Amino acid sequence: MAMRRAPPLLFPAAAKHTATVIFIHGLGDTGYGWASAVENWRRRQRLDEIKFILPHAPRISVTAAGGMPMPGWYDIFALSGKIDDIKRHQDESGILQSREYFNGLIQAEIDSGIPPNRIVIGGFSQGAAMSLITGLTAKVKFAGIVALSGYLPLDAKIDDLLKENDHNRQTPILMCHGDEDQVVPTNLGKMSYESLKNRGFDVTMKIYPGMPHSACIEELDEVESFLRARLPPQDDKKTEL
Template sequence: MSSSVARALPLLFPAPGKHTATVIFIHGLGDTGRGWGGAVENWRRRQRLDEVKFILPHAPSIPITCNWGMKMPGWYDIQRIDGNTESLRQNEDEAGILLSQAYFHDLIQKEIDSGIPADRIVIGGFSQGGAMSIFSGLTAKVKLAGIVAMSSYLLLSLKFADLVPKPEFNKDTPIFMAHGDMDPVVHTALGKKSFDLLKSMGYNATWKIYEGMEHSACPEELDDVESFLQERLPPLWDSEGKSEL
């Protein structure tokens, strides 16, 4: 990936109420932020996230090796996708991963600059987006509220410990990792292996499997993500516009 890429402005869902928190949600390979617009509407349907602004960034179009080099929206290049546990970890596109990491760190900083505290920001995503969420979230130099990783895995796992800033700001940050048990793209075993590695390094990760789910999201999983967001980003203002602090 080039060090300079053309980026479209993210899709924004402003907070219906007073804006006190932000979720940055990152799509997967070949998708756009618009692909998760329906999920955002689903998460807000019970009006429990009315203080949350959602940012849905769009990946730049880049050549993807496993797609015969053809361009498609992607956060980093992938050599092979064949369902093998190790395929996604071979010849990882470190330059592309770090470029996207810098972009997401910039999105986080812009929210902080606008007045949203880091501990009122959640970063999450699906597939490539979830992988970037774990990587960008745990390497952030601010303490975040939470990380969501759906059908994802840990990037640059062989050197990850060396890439995390010292001191670590997100060692205790809750990470919700969710995966289908029939995933043929990001193999379930790779997701579980990533979870086990994070736990062994002392991170605050939880893991949930959804029976019969392939490389997608199901209603139960979307409800679980909504519950996680509600827990990590509770409202600060009551229905009359008064602070609950």
């Protein structure tokens, strides 16, 4: 039985659409939770050619919340803030199912004429985890990957997954994390960063002092700069027939 999903929240490009950003929210949130961030990124009118897609997670039963249904990309078994609890119990089937959903969104953009090297996938928390696992194992090469307050899921199986598709080893990856994060421990984010760095990925990590499991304006500005660098405006070259 197919999972019921609401259509994503869309921010059409303000100018000619030449690039797309898919940004994935965290557990218990919806795409609307990141609408203000998109408006912030667009305020200087430097990202006018980018369409933003903010997907909404389906409601699932979350074990860590006593089985209570809430928007989630995969089940979470513990919210203790302990690294071992996060790494020990991972909802592989849920993660891979969500990965297929995002692959579908990506393919739809490619089918509409946006090349993969003009697509960035990113997210926050659980969405950051999904942006990493989807981006690193995709069948296409992206312009960039953004992971805010997240970690690399299925880390014990990442090498096997990369054997299937490994097109983004040179794709710039921006990871950001607050050093006061009690939900996704800062050290887990650092461990994921080191794991990717050791595998030869082009990954950068920014740590924000005093920031808990949230975002700050400095971090959002960093993401805006990353998007501008990875998805610069394209000249409108007219070909005479």
